[in-house]
Amino acid sequence: MLTAAKEMFVQDTIDLSPYQRFSDMKHGLDQQLTLLKCPHGTQIALAMGKRRLTNRELKELELVMLSHGVYLKDIVGDDGESARDKPLIDNMPHYQETMLLCKNVRSGQKLASSGNIVILGDVNPGAEIVAGGNIVVMGCLRGMAHAGALGDQSAVISAYRLRPTQLRIADHITRPPDNEVVSVKNPEVARIRDDKVVIEKLKI
Amino acid sequence: MKSRVLVVTSGKGGVGKTTTTANLGTALAMMGKKVVMLDTDIGLRNLDVVLGLENRIVFDIVDVVNGNCKLKQGLIKDKRYEALFLLPAAQTKDKTAVTPHQMKNLTNELRNEFDFILVDCPAGIEQGFRNAIAGADDAIVVATPEVSSVRDADRIIGLLEAAGLGKSKLIINRLRSKMVKRGDMMDIEDIMDILAIDLLGVVPEDETIVVSTNRGEPAVLETASRAGGAYRRIARRVMGETVPIETENTDNLVDKFKRMLKLAR
8 A cells, every 4th residue: 555655745645445444544544644744735635445434534534634734635436536525616507697685585575686696584485586597595495496597407596494385497396295394404405417306415 | 752653464364453453452542542543444344343332433534534524523432441542444435445645644643642553454465455554653463373374474574574664563363372282383483483573472362352352342451361461461562561472382391390490599
């Protein structure tokens, strides 16, 4: 593992895939970093093979690296692709115009914009938000939201609490399943994946 | 004290606007204030019946705004309180018989005489609603713990905000604490989550309301009535007193125990 490691700057990836247990992996990383003596501020990627890290494990590895004065550059999976989840901000389509509203949108009220709409408040049942671009609700989205209303399939709808009566993205219309009460207690994002509207945990 | 015009509204019908107006008006009069209640539900008048004043009606609100009679002639004095008056709605006309402009003039005229002008708003969001809110300083929104009522209240709050009545207050009416405890009814928190305005009071479901409404005697007159007690506390809050909100629906064993500990200390 350490054969090519003597030359600094050359190695920018440490292979952690041989370790089975996380405690061994952490210890191994610590040892390798001690041997490498990288200059402060070096960015190092970690190769994980097939293994997926939890957020907590990732934090712990980062702390080990920080104690050696190096930073985590990336997590590399089996295929050489980055195994880290791409932040949402990369995937959101860009719109120049954004409408910002700092109040609750109540039943019977309608908001429309050809660009993004950002609401600092709740959107109540019976209210309608229609945006050509993305929709962000920094509160509870209980009403109807339509993102990408002009046909943008890549538009997203995100909310601090996503409990809509109906969601529309471009020409897709979805509603929550009947007879199923799901109360997720974290921010979520809705987007089109494989021609279906899916709801995912919001990662930034 | 500057006089205040309060409109009692809800959007949905049958949630207790008229009962609230009658009880709040009577309670404020009991506290020594000069109060007039305006029934703006033209064509479907009720407030006079609830107050037991139906047989005294000669002129109505349409006569007053059109100048068919003097304002003093249209006002009906309550049987029980000297300082309580009613301006009844017309029964044979419809909402278009009065305009928002006329309502504004009417409430402004009444300001010279009264401490509180309570406007009983009809259900709906059409002209009757626009008439009722035209001269108001503040709005009291009545909602029952039902999804449809809360939805309509939300709509009404939006319309009130658009009309410049941004600080409306909420009365939750007909709350059944037993059903809330079983989880079969929306609780105060659920409603406040959606409506997000100040809570003026919570009125429990109470059979005595039916009796008092039919008899034409507001429940606040009966000391034993739970709903009446809630309305008396609401009246004190309207007067600016700080009265804790009834929280019997959250009153579980732990809370009781905590209270006992506090008392012991």
